[in-house]
Amino acid sequence: xxxxxxxxxxxxxxxxxxxxxxxxxxxxxxxxxxxxxxxxxxxxxxxxxxxxxxxxxxxxxxxxxxxxxxxxxxxxxxxxxxxxxxxxxxxxxxxxxxxxxxxxxxxxxxxxxxxxxxxxxxxxxxxxxxxxxxxxxxxxxxxxxxxxxxxxxxxxxxxxxxxxxxxxxxxxxxxxxxxxxxxxxxxxxxxxxxxxxxxxxxxxxxxxxxxxxxxxxxxxxxxxxxxxxxxxxxxxxxxxxxxxxxxxxxxxxxxxxxxxxxxxxxxxxxxxxxxxxxxxxxxxxxxxxxxxxxxxxxxxxxxxxxxxxxx
Numbered sequence: 001x002x003x004x005x006x007x008x009x010x011x012x013x014x015x016x017x018x019x020x021x022x023x024x025x026x027x028x029x030x031x032x033x034x035x036x037x038x039x040x041x042x043x044x045x046x047x048x049x050x051x052x053x054x055x056x057x058x059x060x061x062x063x064x065x066x067x068x069x070x071x072x073x074x075x076x077x078x079x080x081x082x083x084x085x086x087x088x089x090x091x092x093x094x095x096x097x098x099x100x101x102x103x104x105x106x107x108x109x110x111x112x113x114x115x116x117x118x119x120x121x122x123x124x125x126x127x128x129x130x131x132x133x134x135x136x137x138x139x140x141x142x143x144x145x146x147x148x149x150x151x152x153x154x155x156x157x158x159x160x161x162x163x164x165x166x167x168x169x170x171x172x173x174x175x176x177x178x179x180x181x182x183x184x185x186x187x188x189x190x191x192x193x194x195x196x197x198x199x200x201x202x203x204x205x206x207x208x209x210x211x212x213x214x215x216x217x218x219x220x221x222x223x224x225x226x227x228x229x230x231x232x233x234x235x236x237x238x239x240x241x242x243x244x245x246x247x248x249x250x251x252x253x254x255x256x257x258x259x260x261x262x263x264x265x266x267x268x269x270x271x272x273x274x275x276x277x278x279x280x281x282x283x284x285x286x287x288x289x290x291x292x293x294x295x296x297x298x299x300x301x302x303x304x305x306x307x308x309x310x311x
């Protein structure tokens with residue numbers, strides 16, 4: 001029987017992940033908790049010998065606002081909606097970024113991740129770049145990804161894996177990514193409510209949420225496949241933040257554990273992902289749930305030889 005794998009990818013963004021949606025002033029404690037929880041996640045990974053890929057927004061590599069401003073490309077992305085541009089946000093919020101640099105820069109956390117056994121630093125683009133938004137171009141994408149790769153080189157890190165922000169998968173950009181050394185990319189579940197090329201709707205959001213607790217759609221176990229020289233690593237399950245309802249949490253963890261068990265028994269790949277800030281509201285309980293999942297993996301490894309891999 002073919003040996004399947006458990007893949008874990010984590011989208012590391014801090015406020016760059018939601019700068020266009022939520023003001024920083026509304027989530028100070030949230031991101032304080034996020035910074036504190038990352039070393040604890042790493043300790044759990046080290047304890048249970050877990051490999052994970054951290055798709056990191058490139059702007060987090062900077063030490064300061066001045067360094068960030070110096071990194072601006074000559075031509076900025078040309079979104080029709082200017083609110084989507086991290087560069088526009090930076091120029092309008094310099095004082096805020098100077099006041100709260102820890103929510104925009106994290107070189108010490110990146111080093112800690114990279115120094116933890118089994119962890120891979122990947123790209124989440126430099127500026128949380130949106131590949132399907134109107135106005136942006138292939139040249140904008142190339143410039144952005146190259147900036148991320150160059151920043152990582154200063155940390156002696158080679159970027160070979162990519163996760164696209166908001167899961168905006170644009171396969172026409174694959175040749176550019178391959179040219180710049182990208183070997184792997186996370187793709188979206190092949191389900192209608194994860195399709196980023198169709199308009200977002202309340203129906204899609206409800207279905208995505210419900211599917212984390214109940215089998216609204218069949219579970220996703222996909223083989224890796226090559227596309228334009230890049231290996232696609234399909235996502236299987238997003239680990240949602242803690243809800244208000246204990247029953248939902250039991251259903252969520254049971255769904256993940258059951259899917260992992262099926263993958264282990266049948267030799268399938270199972271790709272679990274989340275953001276560190278998803279632990280920001282309930283860090284202690286979130287870590288407990290993560291540890292349950294990791295212990296479950298260790299048992300599957302002992303019984304079925306199920307293994308874990310980076311991208």
